Amino acid sequence: MSGQDGETLDGIRRRIDALDDEIMRLISERADCAQEVARIKRAADARAEFYRPEREAQVLRRIQAANPGPLNSEEMARLFREIMSACLALEQQLSIAFLGPEGTFTQAAALKHFGHSVNTVPMNAIDEVFREVESGSAHYGVVPVENSTEGVVTHTLDRFMQSPLSICGEVELRIHHHLLSTADALSRVERIYSHQQSLAQCREWLDARLPHAERLSVSSNADAARRASREPGAAAIASEAAAELYGLNVLAANIEDSPDNTTRFLVIGPRSSGPSGNDKTSLLVSARNRPGSLHGLLSPFADNDVSLTRIESRPSHCVNWEYVFFMDIEGHAQDAHVAKALRELKQEAELVKVLGSYPKAVL
Numbered sequence: 061m062s063g064q065d066g067e068t069l070d071g072i073r074r075r076i077d078a079l080d081d082e083i084m085r086l087i088s089e090r091a092d093c094a095q096e097v098a099r100i101k102r103a104a105d106a107r108a109e110f111y112r113p114e115r116e117a118q119v120l121r122r123i124q125a126a127n128p129g130p131l132n133s134e135e136m137a138r139l140f141r142e143i144m145s146a147c148l149a150l151e152q153q154l155s156i157a158f159l160g161p162e163g164t165f166t167q168a169a170a171l172k173h174f175g176h177s178v179n180t181v182p183m184n185a186i187d188e189v190f191r192e193v194e195s196g197s198a199h200y201g202v203v204p205v206e207n208s209t210e211g212v213v214t215h216t217l218d219r220f221m222q223s224p225l226s227i228c229g230e231v232e233l234r235i236h237h238h239l240l241s242t243a244d245a246l247s248r249v250e251r252i253y254s255h256q257q258s259l260a261q262c263r264e265w266l267d268a269r270l271p272h273a274e275r276l277s278v279s280s281n282a283d284a285a286r287r288a289s290r291e292p293g294a295a296a297i298a299s300e301a302a303a304e305l306y307g308l309n310v311l312a313a314n315i316e317d318s319p320d321n322t323t324r325f326l327v328i329g330p331r332s333s334g335p336s337g338n339d340k341t342s343l344l345v346s347a348r349n350r351p352g353s354l355h356g357l358l359s360p361f362a363d364n365d366v367s368l369t370r371i372e373s374r375p376s377h378c379v380n381w382e383y384v385f386f387m388d389i390e391g392h393a394q395d396a397h398v399a400k401a402l403r404e405l406k407q408e409a410e411l412v413k414v415l416g417s418y419p420k421a422v423l
């Protein structure tokens with residue numbers, strides 16, 4: 061660059077350098093504050109909890125509301141998500157067990173929720189994620205719970221029946237599926253590996269474009285990508301992260317049938333979260349075996365103006381043909397109207413287990 065443009069550009073770059081210095085100074089000052097918070101928490105309780113999901117949700121919501129632009133609010137909140145993650149890592153290095161292997165959507169969900177300064181630890185199965193957190197080997201865990209096109213992940217719900225863990229957060233992730241292969245053309249694909257949920261989410265695309273390729277379900281999309289990287293003629297349906305990790309070509313991008321395909325994940329830990337002002341509560345409820353019992357389980361919510369956002373029934377696994385219900389309601393178990401609804405529900409139900417109250421997903 062030369063002439064006036066060159067000078068202007070240099071001038072702006074000097075301003076950017078000065079702003080970067082200022083941003084760095086402010087981030088460092090923020091990190092000092094986080095360390096001071098840690099000192100206070102430790103002084104009050106030697107086994108203090110450093111991670112506070114309700115506080116983090118409040119910080120992110122405040123940033124989104126105050127964002128002046130031109131960056132959009134989600135982008136701004138994502139930057140602050142990483143700053144908080146780095147500050148928290150100074151207080152305590154968190155380890156997060158997730159449904160692996162490396163490169164799964166569950167890992168992407170864990171990083172979206174906690175930021176990149178945590179240590180993510182891959183587990184082979186949902187049950188192992190629970191066990192890792194139950195034994196204290198990991199601080200928290202992340203597991204998938206429902207997909208907007210394919211419904212619930214029954215394994216996760218069933219595991220809550222025996223687990224002492226609580227839900228302390230939720231993460232929503234837009235899911236994009238890509239067809240990945242070492243091959244360079246669709247016509248060379250003979251076999252397609254993926255998790256059964258992903259195969260189902262791309263069924264129409266596969267019927268139209270690859271009707272003759274064999275579809276094989278495997279334990280995860282990352283496992284599918286690993287196989288596709290080794291077997292000529294094989295492809296995988298998986299994420300962009302998996303393409304990078306396993307060095308595969310993206311033969312077709314965004315092949316999911318529903319454009320707003322979203323998966324919801326739960327964060328599990330030793331205790332649920334405090335109230336953040338915009339929360340959800342998940343419950344496990346079993347009905348007394350008598351006429352009208354389901355109606356009896358629902359009326360405490362209607363009577364107290366609590367909205368029920370989800371209800372799923374699952375076999376109880378204790379007595380044949382007995383069912384338990386998983387319910388999500390709006391509000392925190394400590395909110396007065398929710399607490400009252402739960403007291404009334406306990407009169408009606410055989411069993412009510414509060415699986416956790418947690419902030420609604422912010423990002």
Ligand SMILES: C=C(O[C@@H]1C=C(C(=O)O)C=C[C@H]1O)C(=O)O
Nearest residue numbers: 094097110111112115144147148
């Ligand atoms: C600083 C704190 O501890 C952690 C770090 C936070 C942050 O960097 O803003 C927020 C909540 C906690 O996870 C706090 O509790 O305020």
